[in-house]
Amino acid sequence: SQQGEEDPQALSIQEGENATMNCSYKTSINNLQWYRQNSGRGLVHLILIRSNEREKHSGRLRVTLDTSKKSSSLLITASRAADTASYFCATDARGGSNYKLTFGKGTLLTVNP
Amino acid sequence: NAGVTQTPKFRVLKTGQSMTLLCAQDMNHEYMYWYRQDPGMGLRLIHYSVGEGTTAKGEVPDGYNVSRLKKQNFLLGLESAAPSQTSVYFCASRYTKLAESTDTQYFGPGTRLTVL
Numbered sequence: 001s002q003q004g005e006e007d008p009q010a011l012s013i014q015e016g017e018n019a020t021m022n023c024s025y026k027t028s029i030n031n032l033q034w035y036r037q038n039s040g041r042g043l044v045h046l047i048l049i050r051s052n053e054r055e056k057h058s059g060r061l062r063v064t065l066d067t068s069k070k071s072s073s074l075l076i077t078a079s080r081a082a083d084t085a086s087y088f089c090a091t092d093a094r095g096g097s098n099y100k101l102t103f104g105k106g107t108l109l110t111v112n113p
Numbered sequence: 114n115a116g117v118t119q120t121p122k123f124r125v126l127k128t129g130q131s132m133t134l135l136c137a138q139d140m141n142h143e144y145m146y147w148y149r150q151d152p153g154m155g156l157r158l159i160h161y162s163v164g165e166g167t168t169a170k171g172e173v174p175d176g177y178n179v180s181r182l183k184k185q186n187f188l189l190g191l192e193s194a195a196p197s198q199t200s201v202y203f204c205a206s207r208y209t210k211l212a213e214s215t216d217t218q219y220f221g222p223g224t225r226l227t228v229l
Contacts, residue, residue: 031216042117042203042220043156050214088155092216099144099163100171101218105155 004032004089004104012110019076021107023089024069030092032065033101034074037086046074046087079111115139119204119221126194126228134189134224136204144207145187146218147171147179149200156203162187194228201225 007022031050035043049056049065056063062075076083086108090101117138126132136145143164148156158171162181176198178190191198205218
């Protein structure tokens with residue numbers, strides 16, 4: 001079963017606006033990661049946040065993690081048309097094999113020029 | 114570095130035919146994975162390997178077999194293809210070093226498989 005669930009399923013914004021995507025998960029985790037997938041391509045790793053971290057930044061990306069609510073958010077600031085892609089959260093479940101990541105179903109972000 | 118490569122990129126099979134998908138990585142990673150991606154389903158793990166000579170079942174292993182005879186290669190086999198196996202297949206290798214907060218899966222470009 002899916003561990004992570006992204007929300008919304010689809011998001012359409014104008015260039016320059018901020019985009020926020022959310023991820024909820026079910027069990028305790030070691031870390032949570034976000035990946036991007038451009039249409040027809042493989043996934044690309046964006047950022048990892050550990051369970052003992054609350055916020056992390058990387059360029060225009062800001063990730064937050066609330067382990068009490070079992071949720072994470074990915075904020076992309078000053079979006080560009082090139083940010084158009086699907087975004088997935090992936091979790092590494094605590095107490096599991098720690099060899100596997102479980103991916104959500106993704107949020108499709110469209111940035112209109 | 115080529116990263117993770119997959120062959121073939123596209124394939125059309127008839128029901129009952131067999132085929133092997135090849136994944137190769139040149140980053141000396143121990144962990145490798147096979148996923149399938151279907152519309153509305155996200156990525157689902159088929160099989161994975163934590164090192165040369167080892168394999169393990171993922172979330173949806175039925176109808177697939179894998180082998181990891183060499184560290185750099187991870188093969189996914191379909192012995193008797195079914196229409197339900199129509200999907201996009203992704204291979205990934207993983208580098209993890211949690212002391213550095215590093216845990217990254219590197220994905221190949223995918224194989225689009227259609228089973229008629």
